[in-house]
Amino acid sequence: MGKSSSNKELRWLFNKDRAFKGFTALLALILLLLVIGIFFKLILSSRLSFGAFGFKFLTSSVWDPVKGIFGALPFIWGTFVSATLALCFALPLSIGIAIFLSELSPLWMRQPVSFIIDLLAAIPSVIYGFWGLFVLAPVMQIYIEPVLAKYLGFLPLFKGYPLGVGMLTGSIIVAIMIMPTISSISREVLATVPTHQKEAALAIGMTKWETIWKIMLPYGRSGIVAAVILGYGRALGETMAVTMVIGNTPQISLSLFDPAYTIASVIANEFSEATNELYLSSLVELGLVLFAITLIFNAFAIFLLWKMKKFEGVRT
Numbered sequence: 001m002g003k004s005s006s007n008k009e010l011r012w013l014f015n016k017d018r019a020f021k022g023f024t025a026l027l028a029l030i031l032l033l034l035v036i037g038i039f040f041k042l043i044l045s046s047r048l049s050f051g052a053f054g055f056k057f058l059t060s061s062v063w064d065p066v067k068g069i070f071g072a073l074p075f076i077w078g079t080f081v082s083a084t085l086a087l088c089f090a091l092p093l094s095i096g097i098a099i100f101l102s103e104l105s106p107l108w109m110r111q112p113v114s115f116i117i118d119l120l121a122a123i124p125s126v127i128y129g130f131w132g133l134f135v136l137a138p139v140m141q142i143y144i145e146p147v148l149a150k151y152l153g154f155l156p157l158f159k160g161y162p163l164g165v166g167m168l169t170g171s172i173i174v175a176i177m178i179m180p181t182i183s184s185i186s187r188e189v190l191a192t193v194p195t196h197q198k199e200a201a202l203a204i205g206m207t208k209w210e211t212i213w214k215i216m217l218p219y220g221r222s223g224i225v226a227a228v229i230l231g232y233g234r235a236l237g238e239t240m241a242v243t244m245v246i247g248n249t250p251q252i253s254l255s256l257f258d259p260a261y262t263i264a265s266v267i268a269n270e271f272s273e274a275t276n277e278l279y280l281s282s283l284v285e286l287g288l289v290l291f292a293i294t295l296i297f298n299a300f301a302i303f304l305l306w307k308m309k310k311f312e313g314v315r316t
Contacts, residue, residue, distance in 0.1 A: 039291065046285035048278055057285060063250040065270070070282035072289055074250040078167070078260040079290070082242060083235035085171035085256075090179045090231060095224070097179075098186035099212055114187070121180035129244035132173040137164040137245055140172075145257055156254040163247070168256035170246030174238050178231035185230065189223030190216055222308050229301040236294055239264040263290040 049057060053070065060071025097117065101110055141164025152158040193216045201211040217224070247259020248269060263286050274280035 039288075042284060042288040042291060046281050046288050048281035049285040052278060053282075057282070058289070061250075061252060063266075065273075065275075065279050068276075068278055070279070072263070072286055074252050075261050075263045075266050075286060076289065076293075077252045078246070079236060079262040079264070079293070082167060082171050082174060082246065082260065082262055083232060083238075085167070086174035086178060086235045087228070087232050089172060089175035090182060091228060093175075094179050094182035094227075094231070095186055097183040098190055099216075101183075101187050102190040103208070103212060103216070114184075117180045117183055120176075121184065125177070125238065125240040126244075128173055128177055129241035132169060132241060132245040133165075136172065137169055140164045140169050149257070157256050160253075160255040160257040162257055163259065165245050165247045165259060166255075166257050167246060167253075167260045170242045170260065170262075171256075173241045173245055174235045177238060177241060178235050181234060182227045182231040185227035186220070186224050189220040189227070192223075193219045222305055225301075225305060225308065229298070229305075233294060233298065236297070237264055237290065238262075239268050243268055263287075 049070065053060070057070065057072055058076070059073055060069075061073045062069045062071045063074065064070075101114055101117075105113065141162050145158075145162030145164070145168070148158045149160075149162060197215055197219065198211055201215045202208075206214070242262055243265040246262065246265060248261050248265060249259035250261045250266070251258065253260070267283055267286055267290075271280075271283055274283055
């Protein structure tokens with residue numbers, strides 16, 4: 001009797017585990033189907049634009065809704081340049097903050113500063129946009145950009161009239177927005193470095209800086225790269241804050257002072273103004289382009305992380 005009861009209990013537990021496994025697999029399948037559904041919906045809704053312009057849509061710089069001529073190149077340029085500049089600004093600051101909070105800060109400071117950084121990540125994009133428009137843009141126009149133009153104006157990046165709104169201001173806003181993400185994840189990664197490794201490095205005579213540079217950062221390299229990937233992915237798709245400070249002009253310019261446009265910004269600005277099917281289809285195709293860029297970038301990032309982990313496994 002006891003053996004039969006035990007067998008029933010084991011079968012019940014086995015069925016529960018199998019049901020839980022099936023439920024979680026269903027959730028994963030729903031997410032996959034959702035992504036596939038979004039992708040195919042974008043393809044179907046952009047057929048009119050693709051039929052009218054073909055692949056020239058990606059290489060044309062003309063965006064003229066009145067004449068019905070649409071080209072995505074200025075928006076692709078603006079998206080990549082603003083996101084890349086933002087990452088260049090945010091990365092050293094984020095890693096520095098993560099190192100300070102995980103290793104160098106006093107205990108009484110660590111929790112409050114960490115809380116403030118996490119809070120910055122929760123601030124809505126439109127709030128950053130308002131701050132950028134009414135505070136950062138005037139500061140850039142009056143103080144920062146004139147100095148850059150005076151001393152670095154011989155470079156194409158700093159030629160032109162300091163408007164305050166433009167690629168440089170938009171990139172700084174995005175950098176401020178992605179900094180909490182990169183620094184928070186990097187801080188958690190550095191906190192997982194085994195204590196005995198750090199103590200061993202200090203015991204053989206390494207300085208604090210050498211321990212951080214030669215032990216901690218290599219140990220957490222994969223996690224830090226993952227944090228950078230998440231930050232760059234957010235920078236690529238950032239909408240409202242960039243829209244409010246980048247100038248929203250569909251042009252390609254080497255000067256960081258000039259206004260620019262991103263894919264997310266033009267969709268947010270002009271979707272409600274699309275008065276004909278070709279215009280609407282072109283905006284949807286821009287969304288498809290951004291979707292494809294994000295997908296390709298994440299696939300490359302996953303491949304890079306896999307190669308790094310494989311190399312670390314061989315090395316150890």
